[in-house]
Amino acid sequence: MNNFKQISIYIILIGASIISVFPFFFMIVSSTNKSVDVSGGKLIPGTNLLTNIQNLLSTVDIGQALLNSAIIAITTTVLALLVASLAGYGFEIYRSRAKDIVFNILLLSMMIPFAALMVPLFRMFGTISEIAPIIGIDTLASVVIPTITTAFLIFFFRQNTKMFPKELLEAGRIDGVSELGLFFRIYIPTMKTTYAAAAIITFMSSWNNYLWPLVVLQTPKNQTIPLLISSLGSSYSPDYGVIMLAIVIATLPTALIFFFLQKYFVAGMMGSIK
Amino acid sequence: MKKRLLLLASLITILFIAACSSGDSDEANGTSNGNEADGITVWAWDPKFNIKALEIAEEAYKAENPDFQLNVIENAQDDIVQKLNTSLSSGTTKGLPNIVLIEDYRVKSFLEAYPDSFHEITGSIEVSDFTPYKIAATSIDDKNYGVPFDTGATGLYVRTDYLEEAGYTTEDLQDIDWNEYIEIGKKVKEVTGKKLLTNDHNDFGIIRVLIQSGGSWYTEEDGVTINITDNEPLKAAFKVYKELVDADLMAVHSDWNQLLEAINSGSVASIPTGNWFTPSIKAEESQSGNWAVVPIPSLPEVEGATHASNLGGSSWYVLNIDGKEEAVDFLTSTFGSNAAFYQDLVTEMGAVGTYIPAMEEGAYEISDDYFGGQEIYNDFTKWSEEIPEVNYGLHTYAIDDILIVAMQDYLNGGDLDKVLESAQKQAETQIK
Structure with missing residues (x-):
């Protein structure tokens, strides 16, 4: 009986794994096949990988797009982590009467879909372009700036700060550490797992961000990876092998970062539930 | 402590400058902005079809205007619609192209919603040179806005x-x-x-x-x-x-x-x-x-x-920003009046236009072995006149x-x- 239960659990788990891994499998296999074979649903690796690589490199500048995406994602992650953790820390550690009201208003901003903010935001950047073109429309900075603070990340840091042992701060104060010092020398090192989880979330959403970069970036030189992939599929007769190859390349960085930080990620997420 | 803060601050500054600088160099090249760009910027979506047509047109136009420069920006069609809607409804002309390709089914909603954003081209093309259904699709109340590209016959x-x-x-x-x-x-x-x-x-x-x-x-x-x-x-x-x-x-x-x-x-x-x-x-x-x-x-x-x-088909529209005269001239001397150019379009990529003089001059009389020797382009143009x-x-x-x-x-x-x-x-x- 026990055995039967075990076996059925494993069958379900194996089934679920196959279902979740299949898209990756298909993506990788398809990147080695001709477009016609991809549409035909061929599931065996082909011999077209080199041709696909050649076609990809000759049609688009994927190196530039990777670089753009990397600059945007890394800058966003560093800045967002710093700003959001300072805010989350402040909300939890310091006392103020208005604190909860401000925090609730902040949370409400999570309810506004980005599509509703897009036109006013674009208008703002249009004005900024006239004053300071280096952070205006069609610059990488214009992609970074609106995504630095997100209500979600502040909320995430505040929730995790709840289980931060505040006695550490008091001990620090007694030893004469400044308020900023408390944050940088005590809080950050203690909250490493939270930072790792937040870094993964921010990096991934920035790496995959589509709508805002699409609207605000104009020149091919500034194109990010998702925009590049979208334009590869725009043709009336798209080359699916090449598209799949581009998707493999686009997926690698996030996959690597996830594997690298996975341990911390799970710990960080668990923390936010506790 | 101070060291670490300094380090962090400098790291952020470096990253930020890196993020800004690539935009900066673009400004210097002047390609980032339809308003200030050298030459004409176009948004289109298919590198094997309409973008290739643009390249052929550029070549033809350059024969007479050697200084002409065309910057083609490739985006998926839905993306162009999204970008155009955001730009036009925010009233910001920064980043808009001079010419944009829009599908005939969609264009009326753009022309009606943002009438001042598009440049009227009435008189620049000879209306009777194009098949009537196409002119109907690209005009509002006898005002022409679009230079026809392909037919969806x-x-x-x-x-x-x-x-x-x-x-x-x-x-x-x-x-x-x-x-x-x-x-x-x-x-x-x-x-x-x-x-x-x-x-x-x-x-x-x-x-x-x-x-x-x-x-x-x-x-x-x-x-x-x-x-x-x-x-x-x-x-x-x-x-x-x-x-x-x-x-x-x-x-x-x-x-x-x-x-x-x-x-x-x-x-x-x-x-x-x-x-x-x-x-x-x-x-x-x-x-x-x-x-x-x-x-x-x-x-x-x-x-x-x-x-x-008809199914699909699209046309070129000129936006009402600086450079519109040059954009109109480019379009009308190629897509608007050049029969030989239409012959190149069909032989090089199989694109069928709606320009009647090109049909009369036999640009489409090409037999295709894939279709058992049938002159399919000629047939399509014949049918397109009956749409x-x-x-x-x-x-x-x-x-x-x-x-x-x-x-x-x-x-x-x-x-x-x-x-x-x-x-x-x-x-x-x-x-x-």
Whole structure:
């Protein structure tokens, strides 16, 4: 009986794994096949990988797009982590009467879909372009700036700060550490797992961000990876092998970062539930 | 402590400068902005089709204007719509191109919503040089805005080998209506086991083709009044569609990828679609000689039904920003008046235009061995002149979505009149 239960659990788990891994499998296999074979649903690796690589490199500048995406994602992650953790820390550690009201208003901003903010935001950047073109429309900075603070990340840091042992701060104060010092020398090192989880979330959403970069970036030189992939599929007769190859390349960085930080990620997420 | 803060601060500064600098260098090159750019910026979507056409046009134009510079920016069609909508509704001209390619079905909503953002080109092109349906699609109240690019003139692509097996030739497909074609389809399926055609239930292209061939559209001539309940061609098209489904002659695909697969693997016997589909058919070289193109069947029991219709097709529009004069000059001297250029378009990439002098000068008299020596481009241009003129109006895709649901009700056994009546009501409430 026990055995039967075990076996059925494993069958379900194996089934679920196959279902979740299949898209990756298909993506990788398809990147080695001709477009016609991809549409035909061929599931065996082909011999077209080199041709696909050649076609990809000759049609688009994927190196530039990777670089753009990397600059945007890394800058966003560093800045967002710093700003959001300072805010989350402040909300939890310091006392103020208005604190909860401000925090609730902040949370409400999570309810506004980005599509509703897009036109006013674009208008703002249009004005900024006239004053300071280096952070205006069609610059990488214009992609970074609106995504630095997100209500979600502040909320995430505040929730995790709840289980931060505040006695550490008091001990620090007694030893004469400044308020900023408390944050940088005590809080950050203690909250490493939270930072790792937040870094993964921010990096991934920035790496995959589509709508805002699409609207605000104009020149091919500034194109990010998702925009590049979208334009590869725009043709009336798209080359699916090449598209799949581009998707493999686009997926690698996030996959690597996830594997690298996975341990911390799970710990960080668990923390936010506790 | 201070050291660490300093380190962090400098790290952030470096990253920020890195992020800004690549934008900065763009400004220096002057390519980031349609307003200030050297040369003309264009948004278009298919590197093998309309972007290639632009390159050919650039070459032709450069012969006379050696200093001319064209910057083509490639974006998916939906992305162009999104970008254009955001830019125009925010009232910011920064980053807009000088020229944008817009599909004929969609353009009226842009022209009506942002009338001052587009540059009127009336008088710059000779209207009588283009097929009338195309001018109707690119103009508002006799004001011309678009320079026509390609025609979406439709034909019925058929597998001659399957037809032959069932005892038919392409002669049997001339001047027939859909009921007769369905009978032929039943026979073909009986003999070869292949379905007659394939369609995506969520893509109403085929219905649009059918109703335009009957001289009708979702809206009346004003482009706004919803025309569903009393629309005879639409009713006839719904009946044809149901008949195709009920007789099990319609294979179903769910995206472009599967459509190509169905055609290239030979699992269906025909496909009624726009002439721009030709390269996709020819992608499967092994089927060379097995295809032909015939006029689409007409709608049964509809007065004035024709064998000509349109699917897709797009035109160039000039935005009302600095550089518009140069943009207009580029478009009118190539797409607007150059017959030899149209010949290059068809020989190099199979794009069929709507420029009548090019048709008269024999630009399209090219026999194609893939289609058994048929002069398909010539046929398409002939048919394109017969396409009934309709006003595509402002809401084509919105009404599409409503009718797609209505079709499901009808296929599930609903009464046609009632189904269309409720679609009409829904469309009226949804669209003001």
